[in-house]
Amino acid sequence: MRVEPEYAAVGKFFGRDPMYRIPKYQRSYAWENHEVQDFIKDLTNCYEKRRLGPGNEINHFFGGIVSVERKVTGVVHQHEYELVDGQQRFATFILFIASVISVYEEMLEEAKNNGDTTNEKIIENRISKLSERFIQFDQEVNRNTFTIDVLELSKSDKAFFSNLIKRNNPTPSRDSHHRLISAFDQILAKIKSLYATHSITDRLDNLEEFQKIIDNDFTLIHIITYDEKEAYKLFQVLNDRGKSLTEGDLLRAKTLELLEGFSTQQNLVENLWDDILIDTSKITDDHLRWIYASHYGTRAGSTTLFDDYMSRFFPQHNQIIAVTDAQVILSTIQQLKEEFEISRKISIGIWPYSSSSRSIVQWDKNRLDLLIRELGFKVTLPILLSSYHLGESKFSEIVQILEKFLFRYKTVCNQHIEAVVTIFHSHSVRMRLNPATYNIDDLKNELRIILNARANDTVFKSSLDTLAYKEGGGNKPTKYFLMALEHYKRWYDNGAAGTPTCLDKTRIYDFSSTTIEHVYPRNAHGTVQNVNLEPLKNQLENLTFMGPSDNILGSNDDFATKKPIFLASSVSLNIDIGNLSQWTTTELSTRKEALKNMGCAIFVV
Structure with a gap:
């Protein structure tokens, strides 16, 4: 040279x-x-x-x-x-x-x-x-x-x-x-x-x-x-003042190099990469890894993402490129761009479909936001990317399966996630291989087996005691649990037959604007203070939530004063509390068992 x-x-x-x-x-x-x-x-x-x-x-x-x-x-x-x-x-x-x-x-x-x-x-x-x-x-x-x-x-x-x-x-x-x-x-x-x-x-x-x-x-x-x-x-070997090339940069450079001599395909690929690489390198790397796992059922290597992509997505790099190969490379990157657009939406809890069927309402779409943003389960991205191709109804069903399963299995029972990730990755590949014949029951059966083995009703009930109110934050799981019970309560009160179903999807509680409330006050003073209830005030059985339209005045008052507030609430869990004549350790114990039983019935797959 x-x-x-x-x-x-x-x-x-x-x-x-x-x-x-x-x-x-x-x-x-x-x-x-x-x-x-x-x-x-x-x-x-x-x-x-x-x-x-x-x-x-x-x-x-x-x-x-x-x-x-x-x-x-x-x-x-x-x-x-x-x-x-x-x-x-x-x-x-x-x-x-x-x-x-x-x-x-x-x-x-x-x-x-x-x-x-x-x-x-x-x-x-x-x-x-x-x-x-x-x-x-x-x-x-x-x-x-x-x-x-x-x-x-x-x-x-x-x-x-x-x-x-x-x-x-x-x-x-x-x-x-x-x-x-x-x-x-x-x-x-x-x-x-x-x-x-x-x-x-x-x-x-x-x-x-x-x-x-x-x-x-x-x-x-x-x-x-x-x-x-x-x-x-x-x-590919030089860096600017120590600024290392990212995996996305390397993939861009290598695929454009492969297309040297095929100007039409190369120009189109250049534009596609410009759209793909708009995020920070960390976010781009995350999307690349989720997409890889979604296609191939395994994680890309921690230091070999570029090589893994070239081997799996662009095997043409080991041969002399012909015009048919150039077209395949272009098609692959077009698909990669589409996957990035879907991944960007799902990864921040945005419903990925531009138009929805009548059977999918805002309540259904909110489940994705809860799964990803509030519960933080981005480990589901590979299987969600694959299930997107099953169509909107099945995608929605899988979101709700994963939401309830992972809350019970990981958030509450704190079981190891790796065995579950293996299941997710396996089904990601199966969904892509034949979307038309994929059976969601197969996924549910495998998840039931692992729930029965590691997060059965006994373990789940015992672990629910961890959902206590924590001063200074960390209360998302508790708020989520109470809101989920409210959504399925009517189904539960009607006999809890069949699959847990929300029977009133018009009631949507915005997660960020709802608040956890203490029935017996968190800051009780004077005659309101009760030595028997003080040790229980932050426990699950003494907690409820209020929607943004509910009146939360009187939160530090005694139960008699708060009864009308609970009875006027839009939340049926609160109405049940308001119908009680008193709030003692007996009512707390009864409610604790009721909440746990309801949770066991609802958080199943």
Whole structure:
């Protein structure tokens, strides 16, 4: 491979009409706050040394960048450079200069308002020169003039970055956009804090020091290559200042490399990856792992996600790619994008179907939110991704099976989850293999077996004692249990025949706006205080919940005062309490047993 390294100050690489492009296989802007702060620390150090006077300047080496050089058609002696390694640094250099220009523009307004024509011309000249070197310039191509951006980021960041450095206040739409804004704001704030003095002349001198830093003090090695295929290989082993490539970045780069020579498929895949990789690397990694387990019934390796995906999803990487292979790769990534869209919704408890059948109402949809967000069972994502393909009714049924099973098995009885995950993964594959013939009863039977073995009625009843009120938080399971009993209470009171069913789905209690209430007050004082009930006040049998429309005034009053409040409640559990004549240890004991019996009848599969 032919390479030509050049060591020089950063400013040397932004000379006459510089053109840097981020190739399509590159990731988006990835520097987080700590990396931007490192850059600012280096900048500040160089600036403070310069302020000490001539001879105190220091050099800061930013490492090596690698690019592929290409001639620009129709322009004499013009080249553009595809940055294989160095995007993060080059983008940050330009954000730095854009920040300097932004300060100059503020000073320009000040000079105009003060009638300071001398400094006005100086500032305008500096803005023009910096903009042409680092932001954009006019280029003549075959007798036509075009405005060219000095640095173009990859497609997902290109327009946003261009508008940001031109101070057009673009609206962010992905995680990398927020990182770009954050970097710009932090650098701008630091420049303003360093250069500020009262005199406009002194400020002009101080700002000029920043240009000298990039033209003299910041240095790097630019390694120029001339081979596109070698560039792909270099990309997969090089990192920007220690910023490791994510699994998604590597998959993007490798699949685009495989499609080199198939421009139609490659361009479509580039767009698909832009849509797939809009989240943080951690969230993207989670989605990739859930999707992998959903397809193959096993977790991807903790350090081999990229290799596992290439082996399973893109086996074509081990052969010479033909047009049919290119089309298969495109189809696979189209499917992956669709899976990501579904996974994004399910993983935050949003119902994944755009339109619903009449049999599915808001109550059914809320069960997914409870399973994922309130109970926190993201371990169900692989099987939920697979069950999505069974259709909405079966998906809803499986959500409710998992919700009741996992609350009983894991939340209350605290049994090990691994055996259950194995079942989930196995059924994930079976659902995908033949959605039309998949039988949900098979899943229910396996879950019943494990419940009988590890979370039977005796274990469940005993474990329900852990659902006590906890000061300072951690009461979601208790609130969920009480709300679930309320939803199924009418079915239970009617004889509890057959499968537990909510008979009144029009009553929907928003989880976040309902509150746990103590029947005997949590903070009883004076004559209300009862020495026999004090030890039991935070236990399950003394707890209920109130909906947002219920009157909770009088929560610290005695039972006689609270009876009318319970009787007027929208919650039937509360009406039962209100119908009692007194609230003693006897009533508490009776209610405790009743709640446990109801729980055993409802939390089954």
